[in-house]
Amino acid sequence: MSIDLDGPSLQHAFGAVCTAPILLEVRDLNCPAPELSTAEESQHAGMSSEKRRSExxxxxxxxxxxxxxxxxxxxxxxxxxxxxxxxxxxxxxxAVAVALADGHGIGIDLQLQRTPPFMMAERILADETLEWWRALPEVEQASALQRFWTVNEAVYKACPAPQPAYFRHYRMADPTRFDSALSIDGTDYRFEVHTLALANGFISLALRA
Ligand SMILES: CC(C)(COP(=O)(O)OP(=O)(O)OC[C@H]1O[C@@H](n2cnc3c(N)ncnc32)[C@H](O)[C@@H]1OP(=O)(O)O)[C@@H](O)C(=O)NCCC(=O)NCCS
Structure with missing residues (x-):
């Protein structure tokens, strides 16, 4: 069953599984543009395309x-x-933004429609996850790969700099579950990761433990 892509639905669904209270806001192209600071105006003006500016x-x-x-x-x-x-x-x-009052690492990643090519699987999945993914029926592989992609990006964003960017080292304790612990090889970083299925994609939230 998929969750609606709106603030109250996501807040409720993540709130039910997260160990820390998170703040979450969703905006779309129908929302009024915010008032920008001078520094934000300058960032906005420097962007290369209309799509990037509206994003x-x-x-x-x-x-x-x-x-x-x-x-x-x-x-x-x-x-x-x-x-x-x-x-x-x-x-x-x-756009989805999340925040923690008291935390030391939080990441969110939303992917709608776009699915990574299958050839990416070997580059972005740890061994056990890759093995489980390969055994899935082909019709389920695209969606599972999109889910894992959002997990990895959310974890990457929740890492302190310098962020370990080699996703093969991101090891989910249980890749079959939408709520799992995750560790990164060669570091002492630990995360809880929660993923929600949306109508046409996934959203993952990572909290550094
Ligand atoms: C920077 C990165 C995390 C952006 O993710 P994305 O899915 O392309 O885009 P999203 O819309 O989800 O996120 C973009 C937002 O993330 C935030 N962001 C940018 N750099 C970030 C970083 N290093 N860490 C955390 N958040 C970052 C910004 O708010 C940005 O939005 P803005 O440009 O409007 O300010 C991504 O491009 C990246 O570098 N990923 C990790 C490296 C990788 O691909 N490894 C693969 C190895 S196999």
Whole structure:
């Protein structure tokens, strides 16, 4: 069963499984553009395409809302990535921002419609996950690969710099489950990861343990 891509639905679904209380906001292209700071205006003006500019605006609107709820400055130009307390993802005209009042690593990744090519599986899946994925019926492989992609990107965003970018080292304790622990080989980083199935994609949230 898929979850609706709106703030209350995602907040409720993640809230039911996360061990820490998270703040979450969703914006789409129908939402009013936010008021930008001078630094944000300059970032916006420097973007190369109209698509990127509109994506930036919905992302900033979502991010400003979670920062305000945390009582932090809403000037998103001051956020340094990776951030320990907030994360942002956009896909196909939607943006989702998440934040933690008290945390040391949070990541969100939304993927709608786009599925990684199968040839990517060997590059982005740890051995046990790859073995499980290969044994799936072919019709389920595309969607599972898209799910794992969002897991990896969410975990990457929740890592402190320098972020370990080799996804083969991202090891899910149980790849069959949408809620799992995950560790990264060669580091002491541990995460809880939660994924929700949407109508045409997935959204994953990673919290550093
Ligand atoms: C930077 C990266 C995480 C962006 O992810 P994406 O799926 O392309 O795009 P999303 O919309 O989900 O996320 C973009 C947002 O992430 C945030 N972000 C950017 N760099 C970040 C970083 N290093 N860490 C955490 N968050 C970051 C920003 O808010 C950005 O939005 P903005 O540009 O409007 O400010 C991604 O391009 C990346 O580098 N991934 C990891 C490396 C990789 O691909 N490894 C594969 C090895 S096999």
């Amino acid at each position: 930036y605006l919905i992302g900033r609107a979502a991010l400003k809302a979670v920062l305000a709820a945390l009582g932090r400055s809403e000037d998103t130009a001051g956020v340094v990535w990776p951030s320990t307390f907030c994360s942002l993802s956009h896909s196909h005209g939607h």
